[in-house]
Amino acid sequence: MRTIEVFDTTLRDGEQSPGVNLSAAEKLEIALQLERLGVSRIEAGFAAASPGDLQAIREIAKRVKNSTIVSLSRASEKDIDKAWEALRDAESACLHTFIATSPIHRKYKLNMTKEQIVERAVAAVKYGKKYFDMVEFSCEDASRTEIPFLIEVVQAVVDAGATIINLPDTVGYTMPAEYANIFTQILNNVHGIENVKLSCHCHDDLGMAVANTLAAIQAGATQVEGTINGIGERAGNVALEEVALALDTRKDFYQAITNLKLEEIARTSKLVSRLTGMIVPGNKAVVGANAFAHESGIHQDGVLKEVTTYEIIRPERVGVKSNRLVLGKLSGRHAFKDKLQELGYHLTQKELDDAFFRFKELCDRKKDISDEDIIALVDAKITNI
Numbered sequence: 266m267r268t269i270e271v272f273d274t275t276l277r278d279g280e281q282s283p284g285v286n287l288s289a290a291e292k293l294e295i296a297l298q299l300e301r302l303g304v305s306r307i308e309a310g311f312a313a314a315s316p317g318d319l320q321a322i323r324e325i326a327k328r329v330k331n332s333t334i335v336s337l338s339r340a341s342e343k344d345i346d347k348a349w350e351a352l353r354d355a356e357s358a359c360l361h362t363f364i365a366t367s368p369i370h371r372k373y374k375l376n377m378t379k380e381q382i383v384e385r386a387v388a389a390v391k392y393g394k395k396y397f398d399m400v401e402f403s404c405e406d407a408s409r410t411e412i413p414f415l416i417e418v419v420q421a422v423v424d425a426g427a428t429i430i431n432l433p434d435t436v437g438y439t440m441p442a443e444y445a446n447i448f449t450q451i452l453n454n455v456h457g458i459e460n461v462k463l464s465c466h467c468h469d470d471l472g473m474a475v476a477n478t479l480a481a482i483q484a485g486a487t488q489v490e491g492t493i494n495g496i497g498e499r500a501g502n503v504a505l506e507e508v509a510l511a512l513d514t515r516k517d518f519y520q521a522i523t524n525l526k527l528e529e530i531a532r533t534s535k536l537v538s539r540l541t542g543m544i545v546p547g548n549k550a551v552v553g554a555n556a557f558a559h560e561s562g563i564h565q566d567g568v569l570k571e572v573t574t575y576e577i578i579r580p581e582r583v584g585v586k587s588n589r590l591v592l593g594k595l596s597g598r599h600a601f602k603d604k605l606q607e608l609g610y611h612l613t614q615k616e617l618d619d620a621f622f623r624f625k626e627l628c629d630r631k632k633d634i635s636d637e638d639i640i641a642l643v644d645a646k647i648t649n650i
């Protein structure tokens with residue numbers, strides 16, 4: 266079984282979600298929870314972006330002891346100096362430097378030749394190594410880069426001393442088989458690649474971020490980058506909790522797990538949602554309010570007989586107390602009786618039949634049936650008798 270390391274970028278790529286702006290205190294609160302969750306690396310921000318970001322990274326670097334703290338920086342000495350200023354007090358620090366490699370970015374954004382890109386990438390890694398033992402290099406827009414050029418850049422930065430290579434699907438463009446092939450090509454063609462970590466970083470523009478991440482892991486990626494609740498630029502980054510649970514639930518298939526403390530997932534998700542103001546949809550995998558709720562009578566009956574009929578993840582696994590049987594017009598007698606027992610009622614068969622009939626009548630008038638509705642319904646009848 267392989268252990269995939271988790272690189273969390275909620276505080277950097279996640280904070281790039283439109284409308285999200287975290288204070289230094291809020292960033293620290295999230296970083297401390299990410300440490301509790303067990304992430305290997307926390308990308309705390311982009312030190313050169315603003316004095317506030319630099320200060321927030323500094324605070325996090327001083328307080329977090331069990332995760333490596335990372336700052337993003339462009340491939341420039343000025344940015345790298347700022348990253349070092351932010352990270353020099355960290356117990357464990359990592360520089361994350363990047364430059365775009367794809368033809369579109371080379372031509373329209375950077376106006377640089379391939380040779381200039383390689384030269385800048387190598388110079389940034391070498392400069393970073395003056396301060397940092399751990400240097401991650403990202404080929405921005407890797408998934409739209411010609412594979413021979415990607416191999417050339419990765420070889421050059423590995424030779425220059427990079428310790429983590431990241432191949433982002435920056436615009437969420439790639440498909441799982443294509444993304445896996447990029448990892449296979451890099452693993453087969455870059456000398457010394459076995460001595461560095463190989464990281465995947467997926468965005469969700471086409472809804473493929475989890476599938477692409479899992480494909481990269483199958484192809485040999487050893488680190489996954491993403492955010493809590495999948496927040497991030499445009500359609501967001503890959504949701505780390507979804508990747509972690511996919512691996513945990515299907516370790517038989519992937520032969521890989523993450524090093525996260527899964528019971529901390531619900532708490533982390535709630536904290537990130539509250540502080541960023543980004544609401545988690547009810548039907549979101551793993552952390553949505555309905556992820557462990559059953560509404561139809563057939564499902565409720567199945568779950569009451571044997572939970573694995575309709576639940577592939579036990580709620581306790583991610584820190585949720587229990588599943589929920591939602592009472593509504595599709596609920597069956599079994600779930601209704603179970604709810605009455607939970608509320609302290611032990612009715613005769615006749616009383617139960619009668620209460621169930623009136624419950625169904627109520628369901629036609631009201632969508633959400635609360636415990637109070639059930640109590641009122643049963644008590645009214647008992648009082649009338």
Ligand code: KIV
Nearest residue numbers: 363403405406433435
């Ligand atoms: O998506 C991306 O390419 C990034 C890089 C800066 C790593 O976030």
Ligand code: ZN
Nearest residue numbers: 278433435466
């Ligand atoms: Zn990104």
